[in-house]
Amino acid sequence: MPPRIVELRTKILKKNDELARAMRADFVGAGLFATNVVSSPGSGKTELLTKTLAALRKTHRVAAVVGDLATDNDARRLAASGAPARQILTGAMCHLEAEMVRGALAEWTLSDYDFLFIENVGNLVCPTSWDLGEAFRVMLMSVTEGEDKPLKYPSLINTVDAVVISKIDLAAAVEFDLPLALKNIQQVRPGVDVMTLSAKTGEGLTEWLAYLALRRAEFIGLLPQTSPAASPV
Amino acid sequence: MHELSVAQHLIELACEAAEREQAARVCKLTVKIGALAAIVKESLQFSFELVAEGTLCAGAELEIIELPLVVRCTACDADQTLTDVLNFACPACYAPCSEIVSGQELDLVSMEIDDREIDEYAAADC
Numbered sequence: 001m002p003p004r005i006v007e008l009r010t011k012i013l014k015k016n017d018e019l020a021r022a023m024r025a026d027f028v029g030a031g032l033f034a035t036n037v038v039s040s041p042g043s044g045k046t047e048l049l050t051k052t053l054a055a056l057r058k059t060h061r062v063a064a065v066v067g068d069l070a071t072d073n074d075a076r077r078l079a080a081s082g083a084p085a086r087q088i089l090t091g092a093m094c095h096l097e098a099e100m101v102r103g104a105l106a107e108w109t110l111s112d113y114d115f116l117f118i119e120n121v122g123n124l125v126c127p128t129s130w131d132l133g134e135a136f137r138v139m140l141m142s143v144t145e146g147e148d149k150p151l152k153y154p155s156l157i158n159t160v161d162a163v164v165i166s167k168i169d170l171a172a173a174v175e176f177d178l179p180l181a182l183k184n185i186q187q188v189r190p191g192v193d194v195m196t197l198s199a200k201t202g203e204g205l206t207e208w209l210a211y212l213a214l215r216r217a218e219f220i221g222l223l224p225q226t227s228p229a230a231s232p233v
Numbered sequence: 234m235h236e237l238s239v240a241q242h243l244i245e246l247a248c249e250a251a252e253r254e255q256a257a258r259v260c261k262l263t264v265k266i267g268a269l270a271a272i273v274k275e276s277l278q279f280s281f282e283l284v285a286e287g288t289l290c291a292g293a294e295l296e297i298i299e300l301p302l303v304v305r306c307t308a309c310d311a312d313q314t315l316t317d318v319l320n321f322a323c324p325a326c327y328a329p330c331s332e333i334v335s336g337q338e339l340d341l342v343s344m345e346i347d348d349r350e351i352d353e354y355a356a357a358d359c
Contacts, residue, residue, distance in 0.1 A: 003260045003345040008250055012243045012264065012339045094234045126235035128271040129339055154318045155271035158333060190321050190329030 016130055019098040023133030030110035033216040034118060036132050038156060039140035040149075041122030044166040046074045048140065048199040048208075049117050053081035055209055056115055065104040066119035067096040074119065084108070095126035098133060115216065124153040135219050142167040143176035150185045157185070161215075162193040164208065169198040236272060239339065240280035244290050247344055251289045256346035261294040267338035268302040268318055302336030 011017055027034050037045050049064055056062045066074040067088040075087035086104045088096060101118055110116075118134060120127045139160040141149045144167060150157050157163065163185055171178065178196070185194055195211060197204030243264065251259050262281075266272045274297050281295045302315045306323035312334050313323050321330050 001348070003347055004254075004256075005343055005345050006250060006254055007343050008246070008341050009343075010246060010341050012239060012246065012341050014246060015242060093238070095238070097238070125271050126238075129235075129239075129337075151319050155269045155337075158269055158337070186329065188319050188321060190331040192331075 013129060013131075016098045019102065020131035020133040023098060023102055024135070026110055027116070027133055027135065028219075030113075031220055032110045032113050032116055033136065033212075033219045034116045034132070034134040035212070036118045036120060036127075036134035036137045037140065038120045038124065038127050038137065038160065039122060039142075039166075040124045040145060043122070043140045043142040043145060044199055045119050045122070045140055046077050048164070048166060048197070049119055050078055050081045051199045051202075051205060052117070052209065052212070053078060053083040053085075055205070056212070057081065057083050060114040061112060062115045062117070063108065063113045064117040064119065065101060067100065067121045069093070069121065078119075090121055094121055094123050095130050096120050096132060097130050101132050115212070124149075124156050128156045128159055136161050136215055138162045138164055140164045140166050141181075143171045143181075144174050147177050147181040147184055150181070150188050154188050157189045157192070160189075160192065162195065162211070163189075165194065165196040167198060167200070168196045168203060169201045234276075236276040237280040237284070239272065240277060240284045243281065243341060244284050244288055246341055247293075248289050250344060251346055254346055255349050256289060257349045258347050259290045259293045259344055260347060261296060261345040262290065263296040263298065263342045263344070265298045265300055265338045265340040265342055267300045267336040269333070269336040270339050272339065274299070298342070300335060300338050303334040304330035304336075305332040305334050306330050307332070 039045050053062050053064060062083045064078045064083060064085045065088055066078060067090050068074055069090055072087040075085045078085035088100050088104045118132055137160045139157060165181060182194060195204060195208055197208050247259055247262055278295055285291050285293060302318050303312050304315055304321060306313050306328055308326050308328040309323055323330050
């Protein structure tokens with residue numbers, strides 16, 4: 001008797017996608033603008049978020065969760081901004097999944113916040129296909145990583161809404177070729193929004209904060225909105 | 234490295250479906266992986282074998298169908314297959330193409346199963 005063929009035609013990450021969809025609906029219902037921040041390790045996610053939280057909390061209700069394989073150092077750094085921050089320990093896991101984020105948010109009332117920042121595990125490959133229910137996904141690349149970083153990670157960059165070039169204060173010291181970096185970004189992800197900033201000196205921070213406020217305003221006005229991570233297939 | 238997580242999700246789905254179908258075992262799974270899905274085929278195969286141990290999928294073949302990256306060229310008003318995932322430009326008119334039509338798939342297409350009623354000799358053929 002030959003084996004029987006069963007058609008399944010389903011997404012492999014169906015469970016994560018379904019949970020993310022439910023979380024997205026909850027975020028929309030609560031008016032909570034969730035941002036998924038992805039980058040390689042050491043590009044300055046935590047520093048940028050600490051500054052972002054500190055600035056935004058003057059006018060908005062903000063919170064953050066951060067994923068790392070080990071230590072709660074980043075949650076403590078984020079909490080120094082005065083905003084509530086929670087650490088997600090992923091163990092050996094190289095990315096955040098929707099279930100982990102939901103678990104971290106379980107004790108919070110979503111409608112108590114306007115902005116939620118989800119700092120993903122430092123990794124430019126693994127977070128690609130994992131929808132966390134976010135409204136907005138941003139990729140950081142620091143000038144110390146080289147102009148060709150976008151070309152090395154075409155999959156991830158094609159799931160983000162914006163790219164932030166960080167540590168711009170170090171550009172001259174590392175002879176960073178900004179026009180080349182911009183060209184590379186547009187070559188692999190035409191039309192994506194790009195910003196440059198330095199969380200350390202504050203250069204570009206005003207524009208970054210204004211951009212976030214604008215995206216949140218769109219999110220509230222143009223409901224429901226789909227994140228790029230949710231659109232494939 | 235996330236291929237291990239993908240394999241876990243894949244086998245969970247397949248085992249659920251196999252239980253539903255009252256299968257004795259899963260012989261083969263067919264999946265479609267897009268060129269832009271950030272999956273290393275060999276790593277997925279390796280993870281699959283590892284995670285399948287002790288489940289209905291143990292020993293099953295994993296067939297991976299690779300799908301190319303297809304983008305929409307608004308200038309040509311046509312879908313274009315890109316061989317270079319690092320250059321999102323239309324191969325015909327060189328216009329930048331930002332809309333992905335396909336190439337991000339991570340899909341479980343089908344499975345082949347042995348039914349429970351069959352005897353051990355038939356199962357060994359699978």
